[in-house]
Amino acid sequence: MRLISRWQNSAGERVRIALNLKGISYRYIPVGSLEAGEYHRLNPQGLLPALDIGGHVVPQSSAILAYIEESYPDPSLLPEDPVLRAQARGFAAHIASEMHSLTVQRVRRFLMDERGGGEAEVKRWAQHWLGLGFTALEETLAKREIQSPFCFGNRPGWADLHLVPQMSNARRLGHDLSPYPLLLSVEQRCVVLEAFRSARPEAQPDFPKPDDLA
Template identity: 85%
Template sequence: MIRLISRWQNSAGERVRIALNLKGIAYRYVPVSSLEPGDYRRLNPQGLLPALEIGGRIVPQSSAILAYIEETYPDPSLLPNDPLLRAEARGFAAHIAAEMHALTVQRIRHFLRDELSGGEAEVTRWVLHWLSLGFTALEETLTQREIQSPFCFGEHPGWADLHLIPQMSNARRLGHDLTPYPLLLAVEQRCVALEAFRSARPEAQPDFPKTVRG
């Protein structure tokens, strides 16, 4: 069985969990906190989460993991059949992974605060600026679709949706108002009703802290 090494609060890992769930792929979730100190860095020299272990080999980075999953388990596909629509879905997801999530992850925010002496207010302003630009672009992308659909690019959730939902949760946690994005919110409402998304949520993971769980 493949192993997914991640952490409850890791939106890139959540993307992968959603993908595995949508495809019905059995996997073992391994909290990185369950490993001995230094073990994860030895497995994955990048040291970033998540990582997928297949037969003792490690695939890092959620984008590479998702590509592996799609190529190895093609049914059901996470991407639309139409090549142009597939490209649009990939572009939508890439904007989240490369332009939004990458700028707002905890280690980046902590570096700004601790190493560059940015105050909490300045760091928050920086984060919200990039989130606002990103979500505005995503909302406009959905507005401009030739055919409006219940999910980002089709009748079923897929590549774009599994990137979007964790990023929207992150935005709320970081204090970003999502009310200006009705199309994104409508997609989110449909997704979170599905078991594939619910069981991938941070609070559904075994390493979710009891103090947070309440």
């Protein structure tokens, strides 16, 4: 399998974490290493990431994660209890659909370039949706019948691999995470694990070197 992504792509980071948690080997292909037009030919959506499975390309992290879970069920990324499984999926969907999709770079650029929004207005947009989202997620964890070290159990899984990259995004966008102690505690437990550490942007081969940032 080839995972085509970019170092600064939180949806790709979700997939890297999932592959790592399951111990699945894959090749990471930086999208910038492809010839001009090649990625659009492979994935007409043009969005990252995409998983190339022997020439069959699957776009969208949600579809990729479903494929990984169905094809490599052990260990599962989801709790055994059907209700908890659904809750974990709902938690993750709130991040992917209601937070990430509204605050990604292409949306912020559209607001600024096409809608004439100033930097302050675009920042207010991002802070608004991040604040609503994280507040809902914090309340969700607070309402759990059984408090657990990770979002929905004693080991990280579907919800956690969505949460951690989104919290990193929020910091990059200047969002204050101190009002969310339960989310922070889950993140602290995750980031020390190798599956999460090796999926981080700075661990990817296309992460800019100091000379590239000068």
